[in-house]
Amino acid sequence: MRLLLIEDEEKVSRFIVKGLTAERFAVDVVADGNRGLELAQTYSYDLIILDLMLPGLSGTEALRLVRRQNERVPVLVLTARDAINDKVQHFELGADDYLTKPFAFAELLVRVKALLRRGAVSRANTLRVADLEIDRLTQQVRRGGQRIELTGKEYGLLEYLMTNAGRVLSRTMIIEHVWDQSFDGATNIVDVYVRHLRNKIDDPFERKLIRTVRGVGYAIGGEECL
Amino acid sequence: MTTRSIRFRLTVWYAGLLAGLLILFGFSVDIGLRHYLEWKLREALSQQAKQIGEAWLGDVGVSGESYVAEEINERFSPRVSNRFVRITRADGAVMYLSDEPENKGFDPSRVSPLKSQADRESLREEHLTADSELMVFAMPFSAKDGGRYVIEVGASNQEIERALHGLLLAIGIGLPAMVAIAIAGGYLLMRRALRPVDEITQSAERITSRNLSERLPVARTGDELERLSVGLNRMIARLDESFQHVNRFSADASHELRTPLTILRGELEAAAQQEQITPELRETLGSALEETERLSRIVESLMAISRLDAGEARVELAHFDLAELTSSTTEQMRLLAEDKGIALRCEAERQVRVEGDRARLKQVIVNLVDNAIKYTPAGGLVGVKVCATNGRAALEVNDNGVGIPPEALPNIFERFYRVDKARSRQMGGAGLGLSIVKAIVTAHGGQVKVESVEGRGSRFLVELPVAGKASE
Numbered sequence: 001m002r003l004l005l006i007e008d009e010e011k012v013s014r015f016i017v018k019g020l021t022a023e024r025f026a027v028d029v030v031a032d033g034n035r036g037l038e039l040a041q042t043y044s045y046d047l048i049i050l051d052l053m054l055p056g057l058s059g060t061e062a063l064r065l066v067r068r069q070n071e072r073v074p075v076l077v078l079t080a081r082d083a084i085n086d087k088v089q090h091f092e093l094g095a096d097d098y099l100t101k102p103f104a105f106a107e108l109l110v111r112v113k114a115l116l117r118r119g120a121v122s123r124a125n126t127l128r129v130a131d132l133e134i135d136r137l138t139q140q141v142r143r144g145g146q147r148i149e150l151t152g153k154e155y156g157l158l159e160y161l162m163t164n165a166g167r168v169l170s171r172t173m174i175i176e177h178v179w180d181q182s183f184d185g186a187t188n189i190v191d192v193y194v195r196h197l198r199n200k201i202d203d204p205f206e207r208k209l210i211r212t213v214r215g216v217g218y219a220i221g222g223e224e225c226l
Numbered sequence: 227m228t229t230r231s232i233r234f235r236l237t238v239w240y241a242g243l244l245a246g247l248l249i250l251f252g253f254s255v256d257i258g259l260r261h262y263l264e265w266k267l268r269e270a271l272s273q274q275a276k277q278i279g280e281a282w283l284g285d286v287g288v289s290g291e292s293y294v295a296e297e298i299n300e301r302f303s304p305r306v307s308n309r310f311v312r313i314t315r316a317d318g319a320v321m322y323l324s325d326e327p328e329n330k331g332f333d334p335s336r337v338s339p340l341k342s343q344a345d346r347e348s349l350r351e352e353h354l355t356a357d358s359e360l361m362v363f364a365m366p367f368s369a370k371d372g373g374r375y376v377i378e379v380g381a382s383n384q385e386i387e388r389a390l391h392g393l394l395l396a397i398g399i400g401l402p403a404m405v406a407i408a409i410a411g412g413y414l415l416m417r418r419a420l421r422p423v424d425e426i427t428q429s430a431e432r433i434t435s436r437n438l439s440e441r442l443p444v445a446r447t448g449d450e451l452e453r454l455s456v457g458l459n460r461m462i463a464r465l466d467e468s469f470q471h472v473n474r475f476s477a478d479a480s481h482e483l484r485t486p487l488t489i490l491r492g493e494l495e496a497a498a499q500q501e502q503i504t505p506e507l508r509e510t511l512g513s514a515l516e517e518t519e520r521l522s523r524i525v526e527s528l529m530a531i532s533r534l535d536a537g538e539a540r541v542e543l544a545h546f547d548l549a550e551l552t553s554s555t556t557e558q559m560r561l562l563a564e565d566k567g568i569a570l571r572c573e574a575e576r577q578v579r580v581e582g583d584r585a586r587l588k589q590v591i592v593n594l595v596d597n598a599i600k601y602t603p604a605g606g607l608v609g610v611k612v613c614a615t616n617g618r619a620a621l622e623v624n625d626n627g628v629g630i631p632p633e634a635l636p637n638i639f640e641r642f643y644r645v646d647k648a649r650s651r652q653m654g655g656a657g658l659g660l661s662i663v664k665a666i667v668t669a670h671g672g673q674v675k676v677e678s679v680e681g682r683g684s685r686f687l688v689e690l691p692v693a694g695k696a697s698e
Contacts, residue, residue, distance in 0.1 A: 009485055015492035080484040083533065084542075102487035102522045105495050153558070168499070171519075179558065182588040187596045189558075192565045214508070215515025216495055 001116060002026045002043070006036035006062065007051040007078065012101075016049070019105045020112070033057030040066050045073055047115055049108075052079040052090075060093065067094040074115040078103075104170040106216065127162040129221040132201060132209055134162060143201055153178060154197050157190075161210070161220040170217040194218055233416040241409045248404060252397040256390060263386040264361070268349055271363035274309070275379045278302065279367040283313065287371030295322045310360060310380030314340045321375065331382040332360050340364070340376055352380070359383050422451045430458065435535070438466035476532035480525045487525065491518045527658040531641065534665035542583050545693050548619050549574035549612040551584065555591045556610050562596070567604035570595075574612035578619045581693040582670045590666050593659045594623040594686050601684070602627030618672075619690045626683035635678060639664040663688075 003020060007013040008031040017027045028045075030036045033054035040048055040062070048066065052059035063075060074096040079086070082100040090098060097111050127134050132143045139155055141148045150158065156178045161169065171190045175183050183189055194210065202208045210220050228234065281301075282294045289297075294313075298304070304311045304324035308331055311324040324334050332354045345366055352360040362380035369375065422445050429442045441462060444455045497503070498511040556572040563570035580587070591610075598608040602625040611622040630638060634645045642657040667674045672690035 009489070011489040012485065012492065015489070015496050018496055019492070080481055080488075082529070101484040102491050102518075102525075105492050153561075180585065180588070182555070182585055182592050183558075187559075187562065187592065189562055192562055195565075196561065213498065214512025215519065216498060216512070 001046045002028070003047045003049060003112070004036065004039055004043075004045045005029045005049045006033065006040075006054065006059070007031065007049070008054050009051070012051075015105065016108065019109065023109060025112075031055070033059065033062050037062045037065055040073075041069055047112060048073055048075045049112070050075055050077050050095075052077060052081060052086075060090065063090065063093050063095060076108075076111060076115060078108075104172065104216065106168050106170055107173050110164060110167065110169070110173065127159070127165070129162055129165045129209055130207065132162075132220075134159060141201070143205060148200050150197070150200060153193060154200070157193050157197055158201070158220075161218065165220055166222040168213045168216045168219040168222075174217065190218075233413065233420055236416055237409055237412045240412050241405055244408050245401065245405045248397075248401045252394070252401065255397075256393060259393060260386065260390055263389060264383075267361055267381060267383070267386065268363060271349075271361065271379045271381060272347065272365065274302075275363055275365040275367075275377045278311065278313075278379070279365070279375075279377050283367060283375060283377065284370050286369050286373065291321055298322060298324075308382065310334050310337060310362065310378070312337065312378040312380075314376045314378070316374040331358060331384055332380075337362065337378075337380070340378070351383075358387075422447075422455070426451070426455050426458065433462060435469055438462060438469055473532050473536050476528055477536075480529040480532070483521075483525050487518065487522050491515065491522070494518060524658065527662055528641075531658070531661055531665045534662075534669045542585070543581060544584055545579055545581050546584050548578045548580045548587070548621065548690070549576060551588055552591055552610060552612045552621060555588055556595060559592065559595050559599070563599050563608060566599060566602075568599055568602050569607045570599075570610070571607065572610045574610070576613065578612055578614045579693040580619045580670075580690050582690070583666075586666045587670070587690075590663050590688060591621065591623075593663050594621075594688070597659060598623050598625040598627065598684070598686075601625065601629075614692055617692055619692050621688040621690070622685065624683065624685040629680040629682050629684055630676070630678040631680045632678075635676060638676065639674070 001024075003025050005013055005016060005020075005027055007016070007029065010031065013029045013031070017029055020027050028039060028043075030039060031054075033056040035056070036050070036054070037057055039045075050059050050063060054062070057065075059077070059079070063077070066073070066075065071094075075094065076097045076099060077090050077095045078099050078101065080101045087098050096115055099108060099111060125136050127136065132141070134141045134155075136159065141150055141155065141158065157174065160174060160177050172184055174190050175181070178193075179189065194212075198208075198210055202210055210218060211222065212218055278298060282289075282297045286294050298311060302309075302311070305327055308327040308329050309324065310327075310332065311322065312320060312334070313322040315321050318340065320339070326333060332352075336354055337352055337360065347363070347365045349361065349363050352362055354360055359382070360380045361383050362378050364376055364378045367375045367377050426442050429440075433440055433442075441459045442455045444459065445452055494511055494515045498508060498515060503511075553572050553574045556570060556574075560570055595608065595610060602608055606626050608623070608625045608627075611620075611624075613620055630645055634643075637643045638645065639660050641661045644657045664674050667688055667690065670690055672688060674689075675687045676684060677687075678684035
């Protein structure tokens with residue numbers, strides 16, 4: 001998979017490239033709008049990550065010109081401008097996703113993967129992490145063959161963790177996915193629900209599956225617990 | 227109408243001045259007229275005395291006293307013309323006395339006799355009855371035969387009094403009427419002149435920090451009021467500018483903080499996820515990440531508040547049921563309360579429709595309920611209520627927690643204000659939650675109030691306008 005990152009802030013592009021490379025993506029980086037457009041029009045990328053405030057050609061203009069030529073390539077807009085009007089404007093211009101700074105890298109990664117997956121509907125009905133398995137059709141949860149009863153929100157949280165098994169999800173991502181933005185901020189609702197979930201799926205068993213990554217968030221599965 | 231308004235005071239002043247002047251005028255007219263009428267009467271009396279003397283009394287030596295008396299009775303007829311006539315000889319004996327007049331104004335016999343032989347003309351007043359006086363003019367007269375007499379002619383002053391009485395009556399009725407007309411006229415005139423002031427006041431009342439772009443109406447009259455409204459408008463423009471400046475600063479600062487925060491977070495995350503680091507370093511990186519996260523939240527909140535202040539709040543307007551939103555949101559937060567051993571009660575059965583941004587109003591509910599749970603100890607109670615009263619939608623969140631000390635109450639909606647600095651920081655707040663609540667509610671045309679007793683609990687009340695019936 002080959003991605004194009006158009007971002008003028010060198011340090012930002014450095015950690016994005018580092019993280020994406022670790023996930024086995026090939027990433028081209030340019031810091032200039034004109035040069036970015038040139039590359040986007042020359043090569044066939046699987047995804048473009050576009051900053052809006054760029055020297056030379058602005059990100060908005062670059063998006064417009066890219067879309068004129070290529071309808072298909074997914075574009076993820078990355079910006080410090082989070083006014084609703086800005087979002088609406090860029091979605092109308094053909095952006096596929098919009099992420100405001102500061103963001104967790106994990107969130108960028110999840111979104112990039114979601115955009116690349118799009119179209120190919122390969123949603124497995126059964127998700128499995130070690131001996132824990134959930135059935136998305138019946139919303140049934142079993143661990144070691146033993147049936148576990150979860151509430152609606154607990155199930156939502158577990159399903160989100162399991163679709164991104166092995167990846168650390170930030171509290172903000174979990175809140176926006178399982179609840180909605182209104183809960184973002186001071187509430188510790190995620191921590192409370194994770195604790196309840198652990199009570200049910202981890203406490204009765206010797207091997208703990210849900211892990212906390214301090215300062216980042218939560219993950220299920222992954223190297224450390226396997 | 228207040229007694230302190232300019233309109234009232236000016237009207238009262240003018241009316242008082244006018245009444246005073248009219249009373250003064252009435253008095254001078256009365257005095258002047260009295261003088262004139264008395265002078266006229268005296269002239270008439272002296273004229274008549276002279277006539278009596280020259281026409282008849284001069285020849286008394288030839289014609290005889292009884293003839294003179296007859297002539298006076300017949301030609302001058304004091305009985306008919308209501309005059310008093312008396313002729314007294316030099317020895318004090320009365321030669322002639324007129325009869326009682328037809329109008330019975332006075333009794334001639336009761337007029338006091340002449341005390342001494344007058345040697346010059348004089349005028350005196352005789353008090354005959356309680357309410358009338360007789361003006362008597364006395365004139366010495368020498369007949370052709372050398373006999374000396376005093377001729378007295380008198381008339382009642384009743385007519386003068388009557389005329390003056392009529393005048394006073396006219397003034398007494400006319401004056402209040404004139405003052406009343408002046409008050410009404412003056413009041414209307416003042417109201418017309420001051421109506422622009424009322425308009426300016428009303429418009430000025432409508433202007434708050436949220437609609438500083440509005441201006442007062444300016445009447446192009448070229449008078450003091452135009453200058454007043456132009457001056458006020460300039461002041462509002464300056465306020466507007468400084469408010470925008472503060473807002474822009476807030477937004478710019480938050481914006482500029484984002485890129486460094488992104489880098490900080492990205493680098494720390496990348497470092498924390500490396501496998502070969504020591505647990506101590508992992509702890510340190512985790513702690514740094516937590517602080518970065520908090521910093522990001524503060525920046526987000528500041529940005530949100532400055533955007534709300536700039537009036538961008540109601541982007542996604544919708545009609546919805548506040549009661550339904552409240553009960554579903556409270557339900558989602560139930561676990562938070564149960565986790566702390568707090569009972570969470572929600573009374574929102576009846577539909578209360580409001581118009582606004584659903585997500586933002588949900589944030590209001592979340593922030594208030596979350597606050598209540600945070601500041602209520604285990605075993606406590608948090609209550610949430612929604613109802614419609616007097617055309618306003620009311621959302622109430624109460625608790626029996628730690629409460630807010632009275633000196634802190636006026637400040638709790640201010641940015642970065644914390645009641646108990648140590649404790650709230652421990653809970654991860656930044657002192658912006660209630661500022662956001664206030665900014666959202668104000669942007670929706672509502673208001674938020676708080677009551678609290680320290681140690682007993684707090685009660686937050688949000689009031690919003692109810693959505694219009696037409697669009698339901």
